[in-house]
Amino acid sequence: MKKLFSKSIKRIIEKWAVNEWKVAFSCLIIALALPIVLNTRYLLSVMTICCVNSILAVSLNMLTGYLGITSLGHAAFYGLGAYTAAILGTRFELNIIVTLPAGMIIAGIAAFLLGLAAIRAPSRHLAIITLGFCEIVKIVELNWFSFTGGANGIHSVPRISLLGWDLSGKYAKYYLALFLLILTISTISLIMHSKIGRAIYSIRDNEIAAESMGVNVFSYKLFVFTFSAMFAGLAGAFYAHHFSYVSPLSFTFEQSIVLLSMVILGGIGSMPGTIIGAIILSLLPELLRDFTTWRQVIYGAIIVILMVARPSGMLGKYNFKHIRQQVKYSKLLTKNENKPLEKMTG
Amino acid sequence: MPLLEVSDLRVNYGAITAVQGIDLFVEKGEIVTLLGANGAGKSSTLSAIVNLVKPSSGKIMFDGQDITWKPTANIVEAGISQAMEGRQIFPRMTTLENLHMGGYISTKEEIEVGIERAYELFPILKERSKQMAGTLSGGEQQMLSIARALINNPKLLLLDEPSLGLAPMIIQDVFNAIVSIRDEFDTSILLVEQNARVALAISSRGYVMEKGKIVIASTAEKLLNDEKVIHAYLGGESKALREELT
Amino acid sequence: MLFQQLINGLTIGTAYALVTIGFTMIYGVLELTNFAHSSYYMLGAYLCVSFMNLIGLDVLGFLLGTIGAILVCGTISALTDKLALGVIRKRGGAAISALLCTIGIQTVINNAIILGYGSETRQFINVFNLGRFKIGPATVSWMQVIIATVAILIMLLLTFIIRRTKFGAGMRAISQNQRAAQMMGVKVNKIIQWTFFISASVSALSGVLIGMYYRTLEVNMATVVGSKAFAAALLGGIGELPGAVIGGFVIGVLESFVAGYVSSGYRDAIAFAVLIVVLVVRPQGILGKKIHHKV
Numbered sequence: 001m002k003k004l005f006s007k008s009i010k011r012i013i014e015k016w017a018v019n020e021w022k023v024a025f026s027c028l029i030i031a032l033a034l035p036i037v038l039n040t041r042y043l044l045s046v047m048t049i050c051c052v053n054s055i056l057a058v059s060l061n062m063l064t065g066y067l068g069i070t071s072l073g074h075a076a077f078y079g080l081g082a083y084t085a086a087i088l089g090t091r092f093e094l095n096i097i098v099t100l101p102a103g104m105i106i107a108g109i110a111a112f113l114l115g116l117a118a119i120r121a122p123s124r125h126l127a128i129i130t131l132g133f134c135e136i137v138k139i140v141e142l143n144w145f146s147f148t149g150g151a152n153g154i155h156s157v158p159r160i161s162l163l164g165w166d167l168s169g170k171y172a173k174y175y176l177a178l179f180l181l182i183l184t185i186s187t188i189s190l191i192m193h194s195k196i197g198r199a200i201y202s203i204r205d206n207e208i209a210a211e212s213m214g215v216n217v218f219s220y221k222l223f224v225f226t227f228s229a230m231f232a233g234l235a236g237a238f239y240a241h242h243f244s245y246v247s248p249l250s251f252t253f254e255q256s257i258v259l260l261s262m263v264i265l266g267g268i269g270s271m272p273g274t275i276i277g278a279i280i281l282s283l284l285p286e287l288l289r290d291f292t293t294w295r296q297v298i299y300g301a302i303i304v305i306l307m308v309a310r311p312s313g314m315l316g317k318y319n320f321k322h323i324r325q326q327v328k329y330s331k332l333l334t335k336n337e338n339k340p341l342e343k344m345t346g
Numbered sequence: 347m348p349l350l351e352v353s354d355l356r357v358n359y360g361a362i363t364a365v366q367g368i369d370l371f372v373e374k375g376e377i378v379t380l381l382g383a384n385g386a387g388k389s390s391t392l393s394a395i396v397n398l399v400k401p402s403s404g405k406i407m408f409d410g411q412d413i414t415w416k417p418t419a420n421i422v423e424a425g426i427s428q429a430m431e432g433r434q435i436f437p438r439m440t441t442l443e444n445l446h447m448g449g450y451i452s453t454k455e456e457i458e459v460g461i462e463r464a465y466e467l468f469p470i471l472k473e474r475s476k477q478m479a480g481t482l483s484g485g486e487q488q489m490l491s492i493a494r495a496l497i498n499n500p501k502l503l504l505l506d507e508p509s510l511g512l513a514p515m516i517i518q519d520v521f522n523a524i525v526s527i528r529d530e531f532d533t534s535i536l537l538v539e540q541n542a543r544v545a546l547a548i549s550s551r552g553y554v555m556e557k558g559k560i561v562i563a564s565t566a567e568k569l570l571n572d573e574k575v576i577h578a579y580l581g582g583e584s585k586a587l588r589e590e591l592t
Numbered sequence: 593m594l595f596q597q598l599i600n601g602l603t604i605g606t607a608y609a610l611v612t613i614g615f616t617m618i619y620g621v622l623e624l625t626n627f628a629h630s631s632y633y634m635l636g637a638y639l640c641v642s643f644m645n646l647i648g649l650d651v652l653g654f655l656l657g658t659i660g661a662i663l664v665c666g667t668i669s670a671l672t673d674k675l676a677l678g679v680i681r682k683r684g685g686a687a688i689s690a691l692l693c694t695i696g697i698q699t700v701i702n703n704a705i706i707l708g709y710g711s712e713t714r715q716f717i718n719v720f721n722l723g724r725f726k727i728g729p730a731t732v733s734w735m736q737v738i739i740a741t742v743a744i745l746i747m748l749l750l751t752f753i754i755r756r757t758k759f760g761a762g763m764r765a766i767s768q769n770q771r772a773a774q775m776m777g778v779k780v781n782k783i784i785q786w787t788f789f790i791s792a793s794v795s796a797l798s799g800v801l802i803g804m805y806y807r808t809l810e811v812n813m814a815t816v817v818g819s820k821a822f823a824a825a826l827l828g829g830i831g832e833l834p835g836a837v838i839g840g841f842v843i844g845v846l847e848s849f850v851a852g853y854v855s856s857g858y859r860d861a862i863a864f865a866v867l868i869v870v871l872v873v874r875p876q877g878i879l880g881k882k883i884h885h886k887v
Contacts, residue, residue, distance in 0.1 A: 070688060
């Protein structure tokens with residue numbers, strides 16, 4: 001029974017790997033069509049949050065999964081983006097055309113400066129350095145009352161509008177979030193499939209070897225650190241407009257942990273895995289809503305059980321490219337079974 | 347009954363099979379060599395015997411008891427000790443502390459005696475006793491690794507590539523020591539080596555592994571004269587090959 | 593004023609040091625950042641109060657309650673290794689998976705406490721009531737003296753265990769080379785489980801002491817101490833017991849100075865800012881040894 005189960009899982013994964021593009025495209029169609037069925041304000045809002053968390057998780061995965069640096073402070077950049085958008089929106093009444101890029105840039109600058117000082121430190125120190133940075137940002141947000149509103153946060157961030165259109169409807173917000181998610185996924189995928197991507201993987205697998213092959217480890221690390229923070233800033237800026245309210249308590253170290261959990265749970269270094277992880281951990285609190293008091297306990301227990309059952313995350317063990325090649329190879333073998341051997345080797 | 351008897355041992359790493367059903371035995375007082383190229387499955391075999399790598403199937407009998415899948419600590423207590431490949435010493439302990447670790451399962455008196463004998467075998471270790479093991483030279487670390495495996499007075503010693511990365515002069519020292527370990531300590535030895543000529547010279551029998559299987563099992567003397575072995579592991583051209591070429 | 597700040601800082605530093613020691617012990621053996629560690633600090637304090645309510649609000653009740661809390665926390669911690677973390681290790685899961693697992697354990701324990709005890713602040717009755725005395729301009733309470741004494745004793749005891757006993761030799765061997773340790777006959781899993789037991793009991797004990805010192809129990813006391821323990825461990829040089837102690841004291845004293853002279857709001861930020869600067873300048877921490885990686 002167990003064998004049958006693992007065999008069918010293997011077949012599904014193989015099918016998925018071979019038809020990766022088709023699956024991705026179908027998921028996109030489903031995501032575009034979902035609002036037809038799930039059309040209440042609550043459900044659309046949950047789906048929008050799924051998109052925002054996916055942007056955060058995908059960008060963190062670039063840093064943690066592809067480059068191998070564990071960050072416990074991703075929420076700091078998320079918060080910086082959100083506060084940038086909230087302050088620009090409330091004080092200067094700027095719209096998303098300005099605030100979204102501004103959120104990205106501010107988060108990017110902060111990451112660049114932090115990275116410039118600290119990215120050379122060993123990985124386990126970076127985890128705590130980013131944690132410390134996250135705490136510092138939160139404490140500044142809490143205490144710089146005149147600028148950030150302290151613990152009260154910033155209220156009535158302007159609704160989303162673009163060139164005079166009001167985009168603050170439930171559908172418009174969802175589609176905008178989905179658009180931003182697709183933008184993030186495609187940008188990061190493009191980079192990871194380029195020469196830069198190969199350099200990044202080589203750093204993760206063996207830093208010293210990469211350096212000796214002429215990869216400038218420091219600049220690549222700094223680049224990925226900054227780049228991933230920029231997308232967190234983007235998600236933050238959108239978040240500020242979406243809820244029209246920001247508070248320091250949304251961008252704590254605990255939030256960073258939740259983001260990291262999404263990446264690890266789905267399977268570290270796997271793009272589809274990360275998105276699945278993000279969706280599960282975004283939906284889980286909503287599904288457990290009825291168990292208010294037990295919610296967090298169950299949430300923690302589920303994480304423990306999932307990690308024990310699948311220590312590499314849900315899709316962490318599957319390298320799609322590898323599986324594709326395997327399938328191709330085995331097909332080639334069966335095809336050529338009856339032909340003479342010389343033709344194959346020659 | 348042989349001291350160690352391995353039958354139909356298989357080791358898998360995920361989808362890769364490293365050892366595919368081998369049989370071997372070591373008699374009391376014997377030195378036996380396991381030859382083979384890189385990746386032939388020699389080290390996996392040794393690791394599987396002490397359950398550092400879990401065998402997927404097979405049976406390992408030692409000194410009359412079945413030790414398959416027993417915890418490594420229990421196997422060590424039963425009397426098998428291994429000097430691991432790549433000098434797995436404890437770098438941030440001194441030479442002496444490393445030797446003490448070798449007697450983790452022994453009593454204080456046994457450790458004293460063991461260390462005394464280890465110093466006799468490798469006098470250089472006595473000079474280095476207060477030095478951090480991580481700062482020893484490669485040859486010294488290798489000696490430490492072998493000496494440490496002897497402290498608990500094992501019945502069977504597994505040696506994984508004792509000559510790896512050593513200067514030729516030191517290699518001879520190490521192999522001389524291996525012979526005296528057998529003679530003085532009454533310890534049987536299963537030796538994994540790439541340096542086939544030196545290893546076979548001190549062994550009574552040998553096995554040749556290829557791609558996870560034992561392809562030849564014979565006495566050391568016969569192996570030293572075997573065409574295939576000469577060609578593949580002793581660096582000489584075989585007669586058959588020479589004829590083929592001309 | 594300065595002297596008083598120093599004494600208060602040293603007291604809170606002692607607590608950080610005690611929590612950090614257990615944290616750094618596990619890190620030293622497994623290179624695992626154990627997020628659940630600070631939860632035992634909180635759980636220990638809460639359990640002690642519960643036991644005292646059962647046994648009696650006096651010195652005897654306190655002592656028995658403390659022992660009970662230590663045993664329960666240690667057992668839970670050892671069980672988490674046996675049932676979860678050890679399984680992940682055995683299956684060859686990545687280090688980061690074990691880390692996420694400890695986060696899950698932390699979430700369960702912290703929220704189970706809220707579930708069981710409610711989220712309002714509770715009182716921890718000080719059964720000693722020993723009063724205080726003056727050294728120069730500063731006031732020192734006897735409770736502070738007790739905390740410092742117990743902390744020093746624990747540190748000496750742990751140093752003795754690690755440096756002089758067979759168990760400690762096994763621990764050090766595992767931390768340097770797990771495979772080789774197994775080959776020496778070290779029962780690796782058993783030693784790791786006991787390490788989890790000891791580390792959580794020390795954490796629980798410090799929770800009891802500090803809870804009684806402040807006379808309150810709060811549901812966020814774990815998270816507050818937890819991130820400080822990380823910082824202290826790294827500041828002192830992770831994996832080193834004396835480093836953990838120094839790191840804990842440095843952070844405790846710094847905090848009380850910042851709270852006293854700058855602003856209490858920025859207290860926590862300064863500790864982390866110093867940590868970041870130290871780690872950038874001296875990545876191995878104050879006492880840590882530089883590890884050279886061989887190519």
